[in-house]
Amino acid sequence: MSATLDATHSIRPRYIPGYAIRDDVSAESRRKGFADVEGWGNVSVLQNAGTTLKVERGKTIFRDGDLAEFSYRVIGGAVRLCKLFPDGRRQIVDFCLPGDFFGFGSPDEYALTAEAVSDATVIRYSRKHIEHLGRVSPDFRDHLMALLHRGLSSAQNHLFMLGRQTVKERVTSFLLMMLDRQGRAGENGDRLDLPMGRQDIADYLGLTIETVCRALSDLKRNGAIKAPGTREIVVTNATLLRATAEGDA
Numbered sequence: 001m002s003a004t005l006d007a008t009h010s011i012r013p014r015y016i017p018g019y020a021i022r023d024d025v026s027a028e029s030r031r032k033g034f035a036d037v038e039g040w041g042n043v044s045v046l047q048n049a050g051t052t053l054k055v056e057r058g059k060t061i062f063r064d065g066d067l068a069e070f071s072y073r074v075i076g077g078a079v080r081l082c083k084l085f086p087d088g089r090r091q092i093v094d095f096c097l098p099g100d101f102f103g104f105g106s107p108d109e110y111a112l113t114a115e116a117v118s119d120a121t122v123i124r125y126s127r128k129h130i131e132h133l134g135r136v137s138p139d140f141r142d143h144l145m146a147l148l149h150r151g152l153s154s155a156q157n158h159l160f161m162l163g164r165q166t167v168k169e170r171v172t173s174f175l176l177m178m179l180d181r182q183g184r185a186g187e188n189g190d191r192l193d194l195p196m197g198r199q200d201i202a203d204y205l206g207l208t209i210e211t212v213c214r215a216l217s218d219l220k221r222n223g224a225i226k227a228p229g230t231r232e233i234v235v236t237n238a239t240l241l242r243a244t245a246e247g248d249a
Helices: 027-031 127-136 138-164 167-181 198-205 209-221 238-245
Strands: 002-005 051-055 060-062 070-076 079-084 090-096 100-102 113-116 120-126 191-193 225-229 232-235
Touching: 070 127, 079 100, 079 198, 090 100, 090 138, 090 198, 120 127, 127 138, 138 167, 167 191, 167 198, 167 209, 167 238, 198 209, 209 225
Parallel strands: 002 051
Antiparallel strands: 051 120, 060 113, 070 100, 070 120, 079 090, 079 113, 191 232, 225 232
16 A cells, blocks of 8 residues: 655764664564565564555654554655754654664654655554554564664663763764664765755754764864765774764874
8 A cells, every 4th residue: 555645744883873663683583584575674464564655855754742543664765753842942863764663662642753854755554453463473572572672772872972972972973873774884985875964963963053064074174084965974084983983082
């Protein structure tokens, strides 16, 4: 099934993953048949169970306070999870990339707002269907519990970053995190494609956009990275980049 969502809304180095639940499927899960043949790490019992949604850039998937009727998985593009404050401020809690689950484990209402960072494709699963699968399949229930535990650990790491890391450590840790999530080791010559802009990065790191831009300029001036485009980063000195993330540079 497919549909269009049309809602609108008025540690190696100490890299910090976030609140989205990432399914890095273990060998045991694969042996039990929980990985799909396309390599998304999807559990087989979820195949053909959801609705595919096309979400335009900037559109809202769900809002903080909405009834948590669905869970989601990104299969294309990127989604941000954020908290919006009455005075216009925004704290981004995580970026969901292809393969990431979000909305799982929510109580009766969503605690965050989910928005498309770029044009995105997501699969939407009924919460009732997920709960039913958890009741009838112990393996599936254990799999979801493992994902939720990883999500909690990631959330704790994010809080550590916001409370304890310096500006340079936050920015370089973010770059290393994104490289890792795109399957790159963070070595010299590795290219990072950022789906989000500088303001999104600032709102994730708890910084101003000017501070993020200055930190990136410092990394370029020091020879750790170069930026061929506004959303492209190339690692030119991996040793320096990692040392900066660790607070040793």
